[in-house]
Amino acid sequence: MKRLWVRIFVTGFVLWAATVLVTAWTGNSNLVPTVVLFGSFLVPVTFVVWAYGRGRSPRVTVELLFMAFVVGGVLGVLGASLLESWLLRPSLLMYVAVGLIEEGVKLAALMFVTRRMERRSTMDGVILGATVGFGFAAFESAGYAFNALFTADGLSLGQLVETEVLRGILAPVGHGLWTAVLGGALFAAGGRLTNRVVLAYLGVSALHALWDSMSAIAIAVTLVLTGRPWQFEALRIGRVPHVTAWQVHVYTLLNWAGLIVISLVALGWLWSTVRTGRRDREILSQ
Known part of the structure; x- marks a missing residue:
């Protein structure tokens, strides 16, 4: 298991890259589902296996991990799709x-x-929460790759x-991280x-909202800092203004800086949750 x-990860990446190359070379559209599945699942599955190895627990079985990843993941996307179609309006x-x-x-899927589970620890919640999130x-x-x-x-x-590639790079600091924090709080x-x-739920929801809105925030801050009068005039009459090369650089910097800060906050929160869980476990074992 070591x-x-x-x-x-290495085996999956090689197979994914080979599938991409063969698909591009042959133009065989039958291989597209393989590209979608390998590319979408490689990083999440890798991090679930890594987390399981780091926090091995007799209560967290492979069967339970599979249920959390597949059943929890599917229930999550189905529930989110239904609620967002019913409740979301542009605002x-x-x-x-x-x-x-x-x-x-x-959280409901977890x-x-x-x-x-009759017995549970904070670390169990972190691992299973991360698994549902991934x-x-x-x-x-x-779904995004297919679209x-x-x-x-x-x-x-x-x-x-x-x-x-982009979603794979960002996956470790997204859904899996947020639900790991929430799972740790739930099991604690x-x-x-x-x-x-409830406070942990509101906190990770806020991080999630900031993450999703970071691009819009970066655009707004860029305009405030570097906007020209003619750009504000175009916005006033409902037109999308042209942007300068310098503004594109400022936007990119602000966007990525914001995502990094959000990720560091979430990682710090997770580290604190894990440390508290380990301390409580040591106290109970004495």
Whole structure:
């Protein structure tokens, strides 16, 4: 089992890259689903195996991990799709609503797949929460990759691959991380929805909302800092203004800086949750 996650990632990456090359060379569209599935699931599965190896627990079985990843992930995306289609309307609060909905359905999915656990620890919650979150991310990424395939000029393998690479790079600091924090809080409370769990839910939902809205925030800040009078005039009459090369650089810097800060906050929160869980376990074992 040692370094199993490395072997899984390397093997999966080689197979994915080979599939992309063969698809591009032959133009065989029958291989597209393989590209979508390998590219969408490789990083989430790798991180689930890594987390399982780091926090091995007799209560977290391979069967339970599979249930959390597949059943929890599918229930999460289905619940999010239904609620967002019913409740979301274009507004300034749309990103907040998305964060509340998606973190809420992942929490509900985690509670469902772990409902029969009699004993649980904070670390169990972190691992299983991350597994549900990565399952959600994998199925969601598959949908984004599939949509990226279709363009006005026909099927675009390049856009599909670009989408999978970007989402794969960002996957470790997205859904899996947020639900790991929430799972740790839930299991620390014995699986009950206490005030601390509700606060953790609101906190990760806020991080989620900031993450999704970072591009819009970066655009707004860029305009405030570098906007020209003619650009504001174009906005006033409902037109999209042309942007300068310097503004593109400022926007990119602000966008990525914001994502990094959000990721560091979430990682710090997770580290604190894991440390608290380990301390509590040591106290109980004495």
